[in-house]
Amino acid sequence: TQLEIDLREAVRAGGLALAFQPIMNAAAGTVSGFEALMRWPHPRRGMVPPSEFIPIAEETGLILPLGDWALREACRAAASWPDEMRVSVNVSGVQFQRPGLEQSVVGALSAAGLPAERLELEITESVLMQDSEAAVSTLLRIRSLGVRIALDDFGTGYSSLSYLRRFPFDKIKIDRSFIVEIDDPETAAIVKAIVGLGERSGAAITAEGVETSAQFEGVRQAGCTEVQGYLFSPPLPAEQAVAFVNRQK
Ligand code: G
Ligand code: G
Ligand code: MN
Ligand code: NA
Numbered sequence: 001t002q003l004e005i006d007l008r009e010a011v012r013a014g015g016l017a018l019a020f021q022p023i024m025n026a027a028a029g030t031v032s033g034f035e036a037l038m039r040w041p042h043p044r045r046g047m048v049p050p051s052e053f054i055p056i057a058e059e060t061g062l063i064l065p066l067g068d069w070a071l072r073e074a075c076r077a078a079a080s081w082p083d084e085m086r087v088s089v090n091v092s093g094v095q096f097q098r099p100g101l102e103q104s105v106v107g108a109l110s111a112a113g114l115p116a117e118r119l120e121l122e123i124t125e126s127v128l129m130q131d132s133e134a135a136v137s138t139l140l141r142i143r144s145l146g147v148r149i150a151l152d153d154f155g156t157g158y159s160s161l162s163y164l165r166r167f168p169f170d171k172i173k174i175d176r177s178f179i180v181e182i183d184d185p186e187t188a189a190i191v192k193a194i195v196g197l198g199e200r201s202g203a204a205i206t207a208e209g210v211e212t213s214a215q216f217e218g219v220r221q222a223g224c225t226e227v228q229g230y231l232f233s234p235p236l237p238a239e240q241a242v243a244f245v246n247r248q249k
Contacts, residue, residue, distance in 0.1 A: 188221070
């Protein structure tokens with residue numbers, strides 16, 4: 001398709017960008033890091049959303065060079081932030097199916113001079129579903145470098161709880177479909193239960209998609225330690241991310 005041709009050209013020519021959304025410490029109100037999110041300003045169509053181009057990138061294998069680029073670019077940006085701030089990078093299942101993800105991670109960290117502890121990879125359950133033995137061993141090797149591993153979109157899959165036993169996640173990100181309903185006592189009870197599970201395994205819990213102060217209060221009461229969402233900030237261009245940090249001080 002034309003979009004595929006355009007994406008190939010954009011990858012080659014460096015036509016994509018990363019946006020950075022702040023992740024806040026729920027108690028302190030400080031920035032604990034940023035999630036890197038790909039943006040594609042298309043020369044004719046305007047901004048193409050990731051929900052359109054990521055699936056194309058995954059089907060065509062373009063996600064491999066694109067994923068490498070995102071890791072490098074994210075680490076490079078993070079190297080200019082205050083020492084305590086992490087960068088979180090989304091990683092597709094396809095990137096786990098090919099050898100070399102560990103090499104890409106090591107390469108991105110060393111090119112940026114970023115300590116491994118300041119990088120976090122966000123994966124979804126689908127990564128562990130495909131070929132779980134190989135994916136788990138790749139994840140463990142990357143984690144042994146000091147890189148943190150977060151389980152993204154938690155609660156949207158089919159057998160979420162079993163994955164928590166299969167891998168020692170450093171963080172669980174609760175999907176925003178729970179957050180929009182946090183005023184419902186049953187949903188709040190589920191979120192509290194997830195927080196309890198996370199605490200027992202030593203994982204931090206992030207609430208995604210927090211849009212209102214009532215939701216913020218609800219997830220804080222449920223015990224979420226980190227929050228992310230439009231209430232705090234949309235994803236920002238790299239320069240504005242640095243300005244956001246300075247404004248919080
Ligand atoms: O950025 P939004 O704001 O629209 O992102 C939508 C989805 O696109 C995210 O939830 C994530 O799953 C995916 N996405 C965004 N950036 C990346 C990326 O760098 N790599 C991968 N694999 N997925 C991404
Ligand atoms: O990787 P993941 O699927 O978690 O991507 C996060 C997605 O959520 C991105 O598309 C991002 O732009 C979007 N997002 C971030 N904050 C909010 C929010 O408060 N509300 C909504 N509706 N979407 C958000
Ligand atoms: Mn994510
Ligand atoms: Na998510």
